[in-house]
Amino acid sequence: MFRLFDLSLKLNGFQMKEATRIFDSILAVPEGGYQEFTESCRGKIVAFHLKNNPFYQSLVLAKNLDLNSDGDFTKHWNDLPVLTKKDLQKPLAERLSKGYTPKTVFVNKTSGSSGDPFIFAKDKEAHALTWASIIYRFGWYGIDFNRSYQARFYGIPLDFLGYQKERLKDFLGQRFRFPIFDLSDFFLEKVLKHFRAKKFDYINGYTSSIVLFAKFLQSKNIILKDICPSLKVCMVTSEMLFEEDKILMEKQFGIPVVNEYGASELDLIAFQNTKNEWLVNAETLFVEILDENNQPVPHGKEGRVVITSLYNKAHPFIRYDIGDIGVLDEKSTWKKPILKQLLGRTNDIAVLPSGKKSPGLTFYYVTKSIIEDDGNVKEFIIRQVKTDTFEIDYVSEIELTAPQIQKIQEAIDKYLEPGLHFTYHRKEILERTLRGKLKQFQSSL
Template sequence: MLNVYPRLVSGMLFPLHERLKQHTSVKVRKSLEATQWFSPEKMVQLQVERLRQLLIYANTHVPYYQSLFTRLNFQPETLNTLSDLQHLPFLDKSTIRANLEALKSDQAHGLARFNTGGSSGEPLVFFIGRERVSHDVAAKWRATRWWGVDIGDPEIVVWGSPIELGTQDTVRVVRDRLFRSKLLPAFEMSDEKIAHFLETIRKFRPKMLFGYPSALSHIAKHADKTGIKMHDLGIQVAFVTSERLYDEQRQQISSTFGCQVANGYGGRDAGFIAHECPVGGMHITAEDVIVEVIDPQGNVLPYGEAGEIVVTHLASKDFPFIRYKTGDVGVLDDKLCECGRGLPLIKEIQGRSTDFIVACDGTVMHGLALIYILRDMPQVKTFKIIQEGLELTRVQIVTEAGLSQADIDQITAAFKARLGHSVTIEIEQVASIPAEKSGKFRYVVSKVTPA
């Protein structure tokens, strides 16, 4: 009887929900569950066919690519291999900002506007169509089912996006209740908040957790510190994403909650790129995503070498993401996973880490609590936040035309509201912000160790 309700949700209620939203997620998920067993050769053939279709569509209906292909004398109909993609330039955030309207298909309807830039630190507005949403939902759904859980199984989500936290209207509340999903805001990590989280998790008895690895491991540490047992709740898996997953975080989460940990990689801009299977392979959603790894000069690197991850999303015709530079650093693998799936693998993902910050009263918060303040300011191009101590935080900001005094006052007030009114906020307007020695940018650096 316990398994009846998840089957009702995944087999009836969620498909109805997706149909009402004009999404094709159910059909796509069923297709993905078949194609995941394709041989590598057959998978590449599928990618080439879908890539050709995307480029032909872009040449017909997307003004930016119509102009680009004409200028390059590029004929998408002649594309025969994935390497032909290298004839096209990269798409970066500055190009999207400069060509926002021209990147929209003239056939697009119902585009959803997104504003992102969380861990990348570079605010970006872009659009996503229903096809792209359907494919990303289906890819995540498929990966969830790899772990023996499904939509409708009780789920705790520890998250900090204002998109999620700002949409808790009646419809959303009813939907989450039907799907047995409970959202816990990840911004503030005070002892009081974490105690409440742990109590909620114990009462809810979820089958799966979903959230930032730093947040889940921090909650787990608090449980161990206070002697609260969490391993006896029947949690099967903790899905983590949005940051680099460190070995000690995996061990902490697994040990405290008594479950396996499944790493996921993707973003609102780049899509659902890869997910870990129970055997341990980080599988690329190859039916929808082509991944390249490049060096600083833009040359495609061979398997095993670290470089910037570049993504082409094959279900993004309404607002194409073609050779999109993610800003993340990773390594591709030429081996196949022992699980038997033909999906290619990412061997390593480097540098997607957002630190915690500590308010002057000792409250621990996720770094995104400060990132979102700057992210939503269109005049801010990129930034770096350095918490030097409990009483001093420096903010380096790169802008197009400079900050007004009103902008500075707004940032200062918002930071003080989170860190404490006695904290000194030093704002430095700089021409550029150098990368770390690793080549990866860090946008929140805290020199304060949480108690």
């Protein structure tokens, strides 16, 4: 069979045979030697950027670290600077390593969902390894990018050239895209017709959009696999996946739902395996959970998700604070780290009148358990406008009743603290980002 996807990668300069060979050799490293292997990879990438990247050199020098005295990056690892997205908001040319230019690397832009977008780069060898990692993980579910047909729930540029470019990429990648800026029942009826007519192998896209499609199917009493028997699996990404939503999707789609956690500037960070473990990518990344002093916390304790890209020589992502809060499972090992929980973004913390700090998604989670109980409310977002004042925008068939609102208030009082004020605004449609993501909690403070 003609392998169109492989050809598209090759035409873009990604040597996949070599990347796959390297990736397979990483997989073959035994558990007993994996800590030493990872520490060696960390040391090599730090040494490379200290020698070849003036931007990274300046960050290390600013901390007055003398890492050249013994060259032992394992011993000094926790003293290395933690990069933030604001550190990276300067011209790309100032951040590239010697020997690399914007024309010789893979260049892209982050989504900006954290509020701090920036342009980033990967050398083509590192980006090929990223693809090897993605292909490997999707393969757990029988997905082959050359053969498997994807139903894609994503945003799309609306300018002519950007739109056509994405459509071409979809064609080369065996994908059919459903733009998610209009998620009305009228549009979802069109989506359903495509599933009746096309032999999709899997679904991939933003969590909130796919949840809405599942609710639409529920209202029609339709199991998607009944009308599209070729479907194998659904992968959701970019937004929080709640257990109730996963149960709903698996029921209405008739297929497994897989939780994906990634970042365009890095790789897939964690991907649910067939044993229902949220397995962290320990092949191309090193993932740490750090406290407020940039020191590692014990497994099982929450902290900031900080990631090192082990093979990107074009641009340093060393101890890079991605802006999320997470927990590694107590069972985690160097070769098999497991993400126990992802709690949300660090800039989505609600500071309450008592001084208590709570992840914004706590409000969303508590409210969600009540507000969607009868299926009336399709989706909603929460905004903190003052320390004690929140607004909820929601889309529903009928307006929330006073008893429902009272029930929500009681849950908030119980799980967070009393005295918080909520106002409710019924909307026809919720505002999404330019890429179509739904930011479920927003703080204006």
